[in-house]
Amino acid sequence: xxxxxxxxxxxxxxxxxxxxxxxxxxxxxxxxxxxxxxxxxxxxxxxxxxxxxxxxxxxxxxxxxxxxxxxxxxxxxxxxxxxxxxxxxxxxxxxxxxxxxxxxxxxxxxxxxxxxxxxxxxxxxxxxxxxxxxxxxxxxxxxxxxxxxxxxxxxxxxxxxxxxxxxxxxxxxxxxxxxxxxxxxxxxxxxxxxxxxxxxxxxxxxxxxxxxxxxxxxxxxxxxxxxxxxxxxxxxxxxxx
Amino acid sequence: xxxxxxxxxxxxxxxxxxxxxxxxxxxxxxxxxxxxxxxxxxxxxxxxxxxxxxxxxxxxxxxxxxxxxxxxxxxxxxxxxxxxxxxxxxxxxxxxxxxxxxxxxxxxxxxxxxxxxxxxxxxxxxxxxxxxxxxxxxxxxxxxxxxxxxxxxxxxxxxxxxxxx
Ligand SMILES: Nc1ncnc2c1ncn2[C@@H]1O[C@H](COP(=O)(O)OP(=O)(O)OP(=O)(O)O)[C@@H](O)[C@H]1O
Ligand SMILES: [Mg+2]
Numbered sequence: 001x002x003x004x005x006x007x008x009x010x011x012x013x014x015x016x017x018x019x020x021x022x023x024x025x026x027x028x029x030x031x032x033x034x035x036x037x038x039x040x041x042x043x044x045x046x047x048x049x050x051x052x053x054x055x056x057x058x059x060x061x062x063x064x065x066x067x068x069x070x071x072x073x074x075x076x077x078x079x080x081x082x083x084x085x086x087x088x089x090x091x092x093x094x095x096x097x098x099x100x101x102x103x104x105x106x107x108x109x110x111x112x113x114x115x116x117x118x119x120x121x122x123x124x125x126x127x128x129x130x131x132x133x134x135x136x137x138x139x140x141x142x143x144x145x146x147x148x149x150x151x152x153x154x155x156x157x158x159x160x161x162x163x164x165x166x167x168x169x170x171x172x173x174x175x176x177x178x179x180x181x182x183x184x185x186x187x188x189x190x191x192x193x194x195x196x197x198x199x200x201x202x203x204x205x206x207x208x209x210x211x212x213x214x215x216x217x218x219x220x221x222x223x224x225x226x227x228x229x230x231x232x233x234x235x236x237x238x239x240x241x
Numbered sequence: 242x243x244x245x246x247x248x249x250x251x252x253x254x255x256x257x258x259x260x261x262x263x264x265x266x267x268x269x270x271x272x273x274x275x276x277x278x279x280x281x282x283x284x285x286x287x288x289x290x291x292x293x294x295x296x297x298x299x300x301x302x303x304x305x306x307x308x309x310x311x312x313x314x315x316x317x318x319x320x321x322x323x324x325x326x327x328x329x330x331x332x333x334x335x336x337x338x339x340x341x342x343x344x345x346x347x348x349x350x351x352x353x354x355x356x357x358x359x360x361x362x363x364x365x366x367x368x369x370x371x372x373x374x375x376x377x378x379x380x381x382x383x384x385x386x387x388x389x390x391x392x393x394x395x396x397x398x399x400x401x402x403x404x405x406x
Pocket of ligand 2: 044045046
């Protein structure tokens with residue numbers, strides 16, 4: 001399997017000497033769903049921002065689709081971001097005076113897709129995310145969970161190689177969080193979407209193929225999760241009568 | 242096993258096999274396979290203690306079938322069980338023993354123990370999440386188990402914060 005993202009010896013020091021990352025090596029395969037967990041301040045967002053070119057490393061390498069990107073100019077990075085990466089954050093950052101449809105279509109139009117193609121993709125995405133009926137409304141009138149679904153549609157409109165999500169369920173109640181997670185899973189399971197997702201929520205992390213636990217700016221441990229089978233329940237419940 | 246059997250008999254007299262079926266029907270997808278022998282052993286203990294009684298029902302060409310029913314004493318015992326609040330979940334935690342003692346003895350890195358334990362809980366959580374249970378009762382039980390695991394994972398985070406180094 002081809003890795004989509006690779007980092008080697010990635011470090012990031014902020015002004016004032018904060019060493020947010022101290023040498024991170026990760027490799028994410030095409031179609032893989034990786035969760036990143038760890039205590040507050042351990043460097044999760046820093047890592048995600050470096051993967052998506054929202055920030056530059058102090059040292060080390062980042063490769064996306066086999067191409068070294070850490071030293072690209074901002075203008076070139078902007079292209080890589082637009083064409084290869086979708087972002088979803090805790091807060092949805094939707095544009096309130098554009099309709100849901102326009103919010104989702106905008107990055108597609110900016111990427112130079114034909115309006116017709118963008119419209120078709122948008123319609124399909126909104127439909128599959130269960131928010132087709134809101135296309136003409138302002139996102140400000142939607143619930144948090146619905147707004148996050150709009151943000152996911154926007155992130156997927158350019159069919160990015162990888163979806164980077166930083167606490168996408170962090171601002172949602174647990175029912176909406178589950179729905180959003182189910183949709184991300186669906187994008188992964190059914191369309192092979194590669195996902196790197198930062199979360200505090202064990203329930204969310206447990207849905208991934210692999211969990212990277214970070215500590216003090218480094219990946220402390222890595223767990224590959226296996227799917228459960230029928231016998232799992234009785235064993236795990238340890239119920240006795 | 243005692244109280245579940247008493248509770249089932251409160252619905253009406255039944256023979257051993259019917260009791261097994263009733264339990265399996267209600268908790269089937271979340272229980273390990275039931276041992277028929279265990280049911281009969283428990284029934285005979287309940288009978289010895291005067292909590293159930295049995296009537297032998299003659300069957301054509303086969304040994305008598307024993308139909309069990311609740312006695313007054315059994316009904317009282319069951320009421321007590323139902324009325325009492327169940328004690329809070331265990332704080333007997335084998336992992337915590339390991340963590341404290343192995344750390345004190347200097348025979349393991351506490352962070353490594355925590356990482357390994359976290360991986361095991363995550364895997365368990367994953368398996369519960371992958372389970373599709375058909376009935377509402379089982380779904381509730383699975384959800385309860387998942388919530389316990391979430392708490393266990395949060396508690397591991399605390400262990401890491403407070404005694405990781
Ligand atoms: N712009 C910045 N300038 C200086 N220090 C920063 C900056 N951004 C992050 N840091 C520091 O770098 C470290 C890692 O921060 P980061 O945001 O990556 O953590 P995180 O794991 O995402 O935490 P959280 O779970 O709270 O979101 C922290 O100590 C943080 O204070
Ligand atoms: Mg963060």
